[in-house]
Amino acid sequence: MVKLDRLGWAAGISFRVCGLRVGVRVNDPAILPEVIKRLPWGWIPLEAPTVDMIFSLLVGGETQRANVRRFNLVYFDAARLARTTDLNAALESLEQSLDFWVSSQARNRVFVHAGVVALDGKAIVIPGKSNTGKTTLVAELVRQGATYYSDEHCVVDGRGRVHPYPKPLAIYSRATDTRIKTPVSELGGIAGVKPVPVRLVIASEYREGALWRPRELSAGKGVLTLFANTVSARSQPEAALAAHQKIVSGARVLKGVRGEAKETASAILEELTSP
C-alpha cells in the first residue's frame, strides 16, 4: 500500500454512501469525470479525505513506442483488481468493484439482489439471482405504470423501507446478444425518489409457457427467500435478518414460476389495484 501511495495521484474524490466513506484516486485528472459517472447511487461528496476504503485507477495512457503497451490498473486498497489495455473495461471493473464492496460492507443498509418497483407508495420486491428474469419483469411493470426503484439492488434500511437505486436498467438485447444500459425514461417511466415500505415480495423465475399462479409463503419462509439473495448474508446476518423481518411484517410473499413478463406484470398490478 505504501508503494501505491507513493505514486503520483493527480486527482480524486472522497464520498459517503450507505454509511461508508470511500475514496477513488486517479493518476490522470481527465478521467475523473468518467469515474464520477460510475460511482454508487446515492453518493454524497465528503470534504475530508479520510476514508474507510480506497480505490485507485492508474490510467496507462498512450505511448510513442509501438511495441510497448501500458496497462490500466485498478486497485482496491493494496489489492490489484484489474489489469487491462482496454480503458473502458478498467472503468467497468472499477464500477463493478465499487458496487460490490459498498453492497457487501454497507453499514446502515442491507442490499438484496432484487428488482424493485413501487405502486401507490409501496414497493414490490422481486428477489432473484442473475438470469431469472428480474430486469425483464421490472421493465414491464414500469411500462405498465409502476415507479422504478432498481433492477439490481433492493436497498433496505433498518425500518424495512426500500430506498431508490435507479441505475439504468441492463436490458438484454437479442439482436446484439448483450445487455444495454437503458435509462428508465426510455421506457416511459419515472424513478422513485423516497424510501417506501414493502407491500409485496415476488419470488419468481421465468419458464416459457408458464402461468402465474403463485402460492403465498409464510413470513419465516419469506424472510429466508430474501436472505438467500442478500449480499451481506454471511458478513452481517443479524442486520440482514432484522431488516427482512421488518419487510415481511407488512408484506405478502408470493412464489411461483411465470411466463411472459407482460402477462405476469398485468396480473400482479391487477391484483394490487383491484378492490
Added chain:
Amino acid sequence: MNETSETKAPRARKDQLIVKEVRDEVLVYDLKTNKAHCLNDTAARVWKECDGRRSVSDIARVIERDLNSPVDDQVVWLAMAQLEKFKLLKHGALRPAGQPQISRRALIRAGISSAVLLPLIFTISAPNAFAQGSKITPAVCATLKHNAGIGCGGASCTTPGGTTCVKVGAPADPCGCA
C-alpha cells in the same frame, strides 16, 4: 443430574446461533455452518423446551398443555430427528431400544395425525457475497487478477449459457468466463 448424551433429556444448542421470532415461526442462523433455518410452530416449541431436563414425553405434555390439543410423543421424536440433523441440539434424546427412525411419511401412514402441525424445518445456505453480484462482461472478467485475495470472484457473466468468471488455465492466466 449429569448431562451427557446418554441421558434421556435433550438440550438445545445456543452457541453461535442468531435467533429471531417471526409470527409463529422461529428463524435460526447458524454462524458455524452459515445455514439459516425456519422452524415452524411445532418444531420451534419442541426446540424451546429442550432444556436438558425434560424428556421427550415431558415435552409432548408441555406442548399439549400450551395448545390444549393432544400431541403424540412420535411428533416430538420427529422434531428431534430434524433438530439433530440440522445440528440445533447440543445433545439429543436417547432413543428407546428398537424404536425405528421417525419420518413424516411414517407418521402420516401410521395415522398419527395431530391437531398440531407436524414439525418442519426449512433450511437454506447463506449465499456467498460474490454469488450475489451483478453479471459482468467477459472483458471485465478477463481483467481480474485471480491471486489478488479476491480471485476471479465467481460472478455470473453476461454471456449466455450460465457462465461464471473463474480462473482458466495456468496460475499466470487471467480469469475467464467458463
